[in-house]
Amino acid sequence: MISRLRRWTRPYARTAALVVVLQLVQALGSLLLPTLNADVIDNGVLARDTDHILGRGALMLGAVLVQAGCAAGAVYLGARVGMGVGADLRAAVFASVQRFSAREFGRFGTPTLITRTTNDVQQLQVLVFTTLSALLSAPLLAVGGVVLAMGLDVPLSGVLLVAIPVAAAVIGVITRLMTRPSRLTQVRTDAVNRVLREQITGVRVIRAFGRDAHERRRFAAANGDLMAVALRLGRLQAFSGGSALLVINLAAISVVALGGPRVLGGDLRLGALVAFLGYLTQILMAVMVAMAVFEMVPRARVSADRITEVLTTEPGVPEPVVGAPLPAGPVGLDVRGVTFGYPGAEKSTVLEVDLMARPGQTTAIVGATGAGKTTLVNLMARLIDVDSGLVSVNGVDARELDRRALAGLVGVVPQRSYLFSGTIATNLRYGSPDATDDELWHALEVAQARDFVAAMPAGLDTPVAQGGSTVSGGQRQRLAIARALVARPRIYLFDDSFSALDASTEAALRAALADEIGDAAVVVVAQRLSTVRSADRIVVLDEGRVEAVGTHAELSRISPTYREILHSQGER
Ligand SMILES: Nc1ncnc2c1ncn2[C@@H]1O[C@H](COP(=O)(O)OP(=O)(O)OP(=O)(O)O)[C@@H](O)[C@H]1O
CATH class of the missing domain: 3.40.50.300 (P-loop containing nucleotide triphosphate hydrolases)
Structure with missing residues (x-):
């Protein structure tokens, strides 16, 4: 799918490159903060050194400002790329549909062509946007977090050895479970569109034959089917969100349970424990963000397939490469x-x-x-x-x-x-x-x-x-x-x-x-x-x-x- 999307993101390569730089700086800022925090606690608060607290505090403030600025810039530019790709795709689908003959309209049907131009394009637009605005910084935050956390305390890093694979496994399972309902959601959105369109167009016939109740039932059935599959997706999303929070909090509790006594025993510095908790949260949050974006992938892949099908359909009435000259005078x-x-x-x-x-x-x-x-x-x-x-x-x-x-x-x-x-x-x-x-x-x-x-x-x-x-x-x-x-x-x-x-x-x-x-x-x-x-x-x-x-x-x-x-x- 990435290779298919690349064609549409290419015109925005420069903006996307700028987003990558902003995300890198933003991630570095995030990674710096827990270390600075540890320094403030250990060498400032515990050592009662006000100057150190103020000095490091100013540094932290600077890091936060740079991080926030870069994050805002990345989201803004990510939105521009996402919306631009969406608009280009819509234009391409529209141009393709415009070249269709009655044969292709018959094959696809009007409702699905409308859904593909709007809803399906939206799925890809959102995927591009979230990838640029959230997913890009995740690998750096995760890898950088692990390296820095291990630098703070190797034994505590054992918790990461368990938490990261568990979070990753949850992603894998949920992503797989979401593929089918995702595809069904698009198909059933088409069905709702089809029924709605027919009922709006045929409203006079419906009234004339007094079939309002029948049509209401027909719509309710299509609507109910869509809701059922949307609920199935919602349940999976709830499960993924809940399990991610559970993994993060259980890991944090384990770190405190394992690290707390060692702080009391003088084996681990308090600042290091706090910083470790910071990195732990960052790492698992990065995994969670990646998870949220990966969850969109099956749905977006379905949409990409549906859009590609329209874009690659050769019109039944193809245009000549070079049009023959028009006959002059009276025409037969x-x-x-x-x-x-x-x-x-x-x-x-x-x-x-x-x-x-x-x-x-x-x-x-x-x-x-x-x-x-x-x-x-x-x-x-x-x-x-x-x-x-x-x-x-x-x-x-x-x-x-x-x-x-x-x-x-x-x-x-x-x-x-x-x-x-x-x-x-x-x-x-x-x-x-x-x-x-x-x-x-x-x-x-x-x-x-x-x-x-x-x-x-x-x-x-x-x-x-x-x-x-x-x-x-x-x-x-x-x-x-x-x-x-x-x-x-x-x-x-x-x-x-x-x-x-x-x-x-x-x-x-x-x-x-x-x-x-x-x-x-x-x-x-x-x-x-x-x-x-x-x-x-x-x-x-x-x-x-x-x-x-x-x-x-x-x-x-x-x-x-x-x-x-x-x-x-x-x-x-
Ligand atoms: N888009 C279509 N897809 C499949 N079959 C079609 C389509 N349009 C028409 N037909 C079929 O082709 C046949 C001829 O239809 P057409 O509309 O050309 O007839 P017609 O002579 O113009 O009829 P009328 O006088 O009722 O308008 C019909 O049997 C019809 O069912």
Whole structure:
């Protein structure tokens, strides 16, 4: 794990080196104090030498001040390194997730990606911080303490021979015991996130079906599981803290019991006994600190594994090393023999599909629910990559185009349009940040959204809630269409984007769109016949395969599926 963390701590090497120096000075100060204390007792107090007491006292004060200053500096800089590493890791995980395609999102799931970016990174951040601010000085304090303690009195050092291995054994056992609950804690935090997220998103469905009690029980179960494992960890921590204190105090009692009579017998100086107690406490405290940090290691290792898994996951839609140049002028999109199956699915969702979208023409895709229409649109926009076959733009493989350039070329209005928290204007400018207000109003007009936006209290500056939950479904759809229009793409992919509009609004929108988009290529997925009837080309999809291609008139004759759709909508 250390080697994995090294990559992230490297940019902070200088600060970390400074922390090492500060910790060294701090530890030396700590080690000096018991010896000075012994000197004050033996040669000052017992010898009744006030000057010696004051002289050594001043020295002790100096040592304490230097030690405190260095300790504060080490903690401050340690925090800067820890927080810096944490921020860098979060940024890296975020960047990685941003490159994920639907495939990777499906594999990980949203809740765990959020936990990994926050909670798991926090584990590593805390480990780096405590290592720098506490663990670094522990070896010097322990080794230096042992050497100085032995210098004071060899026979008493026998106590250390017993106490240190006992403390070390406790570390080993507890660290091992903590590994499993640590891993479980992260997994169960994911589970709580998952349930919570689902319940917040689905709150209306829960209320509508009166399933509040059921959902409460579901959450209570996930929450209880998390608490159970957290308690198991807590018990182990309590045991480790308690046993460490027990070891320290038993060792101190043994030192007093063994050393006290020897002080009375004149065999050991009182100052040496007191100093020995000081070193004993320092040594065992150092062991205890190391123990506390080691206890974090299993948990941090689990987090490091979870973060590494995200960072090393290759996106299903990789970026080309050098993007091919963008085709100029009107743009057409071709799908040739494309097959795609979702990971884990038994059969392909899209099979050997051929389709073309020509500039200035509209291609409609129709088919039963689940026929693979949305999947096909996602393949065309390269939101997912084909398993085989080719999606090309003016003859250039879409995989060779720079992804941002491709996004500028292809405007997608998804089936479930999503609006970001902000205002109407910030949402509309999402794909074209420099668009003027006039351009926004124009796009709204084409999308049949001008009237309702104009009627809003702050017009374009009206706030929009995350997801667009403060506007109606039909309004959201129209805003999403306007957002695509503002970006002026050269290929439009409308995935069932008119479904929430009434027939007359849709007819007005289609008429306005036809004037607006000029020689752009349009692909429309639709259920409603009025939407597809006037298309230049209609592709009928059946269980992922193209059943037929043609105009409305042609398909009415040759395609059973198309006839079924006609039939279901009262036409023949
Ligand atoms: N992310 C996914 N992971 C696994 N399977 C998926 C995923 N998305 C869709 N599918 C499956 O792929 C098939 C086609 O789904 P798709 O959404 O492309 O159909 P559709 O024709 O757009 O349907 P609808 O008209 O109902 O929107 C369905 O059987 C669906 O279960």
